[in-house]
Amino acid sequence: MTAGDTAHFDVVVIGGGMVGAAVAAALGDTPLQVAVVEAQEPPEQPSSDGRRVSALTAGSLRFLEGLGVGPELEAAGAPIREMSIRDGDRAGTIGFAAEEIGLEQLGAIVPNAVIASALQRRLGEHGNIHWLCPASWTGLRRTAEGVRLDLALPDEERAITANLVVAADGRDSAVRAHAGLGTVGWDYGQSAVVAEVAPERPHRGRAFQRFLRGGPVALLPLPEGRASLVWSVPTARAEGLVDLPDDAFADRLYRAFGPDLGRLRPAGPRGAFPLRLEHARRYVDRRLALVGDAAHAVHPLAGLGLNLGLRDAGELARTVVEAHVAGEDPGSEAVLARYQRHRRPDNWLVSAYTDGFHRLFANDLPLLGPLRSLGLGVTDRAGPLKRVMMRQGMGLLGREPFPFPG
Numbered sequence: 001m002t003a004g005d006t007a008h009f010d011v012v013v014i015g016g017g018m019v020g021a022a023v024a025a026a027l028g029d030t031p032l033q034v035a036v037v038e039a040q041e042p043p044e045q046p047s048s049d050g051r052r053v054s055a056l057t058a059g060s061l062r063f064l065e066g067l068g069v070g071p072e073l074e075a076a077g078a079p080i081r082e083m084s085i086r087d088g089d090r091a092g093t094i095g096f097a098a099e100e101i102g103l104e105q106l107g108a109i110v111p112n113a114v115i116a117s118a119l120q121r122r123l124g125e126h127g128n129i130h131w132l133c134p135a136s137w138t139g140l141r142r143t144a145e146g147v148r149l150d151l152a153l154p155d156e157e158r159a160i161t162a163n164l165v166v167a168a169d170g171r172d173s174a175v176r177a178h179a180g181l182g183t184v185g186w187d188y189g190q191s192a193v194v195a196e197v198a199p200e201r202p203h204r205g206r207a208f209q210r211f212l213r214g215g216p217v218a219l220l221p222l223p224e225g226r227a228s229l230v231w232s233v234p235t236a237r238a239e240g241l242v243d244l245p246d247d248a249f250a251d252r253l254y255r256a257f258g259p260d261l262g263r264l265r266p267a268g269p270r271g272a273f274p275l276r277l278e279h280a281r282r283y284v285d286r287r288l289a290l291v292g293d294a295a296h297a298v299h300p301l302a303g304l305g306l307n308l309g310l311r312d313a314g315e316l317a318r319t320v321v322e323a324h325v326a327g328e329d330p331g332s333e334a335v336l337a338r339y340q341r342h343r344r345p346d347n348w349l350v351s352a353y354t355d356g357f358h359r360l361f362a363n364d365l366p367l368l369g370p371l372r373s374l375g376l377g378v379t380d381r382a383g384p385l386k387r388v389m390m391r392q393g394m395g396l397l398g399r400e401p402f403p404f405p406g
Contacts, residue, residue: 012321035129056307061108073115137151147331198226199219201261
């Protein structure tokens, strides 16, 4: 594509972060022409923040391996072999082990920057994908015939056209707002304090989550014995925890998390981000599809946010390729309806149970504590039900996003 061209694409993805890049990479080496519009150069993208990591499930790792980035993620990540969930100081616990469902690992913890850069590198290896960065859209017009997108690049302005535009521009999606697609949701009144810590004792590939009255505290395994902390607290407390001296923070964290890994020494800067449940009322509109946080944002207690976005990416790419093979317009109402039909139930289910777990464990009614502990214990011993829960959470139920037909 040369300067000044009004090029036509089958699909334009707005947002080249982890989910947007995954959509495009999944369409790589197909007959479809794809453009990715990303406003920020990679070093400036939020995913480059070293405090932010993602817990990739076994299903997400399988999908990303199919996209050709598996070795990079494996080299930078730490496998999760077991997970332990505890109800505060009560006896109720539930444990998950990869071997229970015949896997070597439940997933892996990988820095967001590594995921994003690996996928963006992969885009450059596909001749049908055009990476436009830095570029921002200044106008978007959708008609029954197609999409026109006006772009501002460093040295020029350009217009491109497409059959389908994909909004992968995050929780505060400007594309979603431009299309007038409403959302439902609420603030949790909590913020997640994130940090890297050095445990006194080895984690041995175990992830931990402890539910406290103010919100859950999770420790996720990282390479070299380190761990990633995600501590959900009332927003009024978050700033104070971020600003505490390291020793005082370690004391607070030890009291909250307990002695499982010994003292947890801060090993880097801390940050905090607000928590909110938000779900688009519809994922599709005229020649438009939402993916990832543009479509849904959930409480991080189960670590499934990015995984849901990657499932969106795989399903949308599959739907678009199937439509192309069948001679259909990938931006047509019928095609987009199929994508929405396949993704909404899974995303709503995860939204409901993460919100429900948050509310259940945040409630301090006297009778609920023993009932929660009993429920965790019963579920831990309910073999078939527990295995189904694990497979659903790992993204191993339902349609495989790979390989694509044709």
